[in-house]
Amino acid sequence: VDALNGCLCGDIVDPSSSAGVIKCRQLGCETQWYHLGCVSLEIAPWSWLCNACEGMGSAQGNDVILPCMDACLIT
Numbered sequence: 865v866d867a868l869n870g871c872l873c874g875d876i877v878d879p880s881s882s883a884g885v886i887k888c889r890q891l892g893c894e895t896q897w898y899h900l901g902c903v904s905l906e907i908a909p910w911s912w913l914c915n916a917c918e919g920m921g922s923a924q925g926n927d928v929i930l931p932c933m934d935a936c937l938i939t
Contacts, residue, residue, distance in 0.1 A: 869896065869897045870895065870897075871895065871897065871898050871899050871902050872895065872898060872903070873899065873902050875899070877897035877898065877899060879897050884899060884900050885897055885898065885899060885900065885908075886898050886900055886903065886908040886912055887912075888912065888913055888914040888917055889911050889912060889913060890913055890914070890917035890920075893914060893916070893917050894916065895914060895916070898914065903915075
């Protein structure tokens with residue numbers, strides 16, 4: 865089981881079971897998979913962000929945030 869499949873409760877989530885689990889849509893989410901009950905949901909919405917990723921302010925969900933660079937050369 866992938867190390868990133870640990871829910872907030874500390875238990876490992878089995879994504880193949882699909883019943884009662886949800887995946888954060890944010891690319892790079894540290895937790896990724898959650899039990900519905902652990903995030904106060906009864907039904908998994910189509911597109912969902914966990915509180916940690918939502919707090920980062922990404923409006924698109926799949927955005928990749930790159931570090932700021934002083935200079936950029938395009939060749």
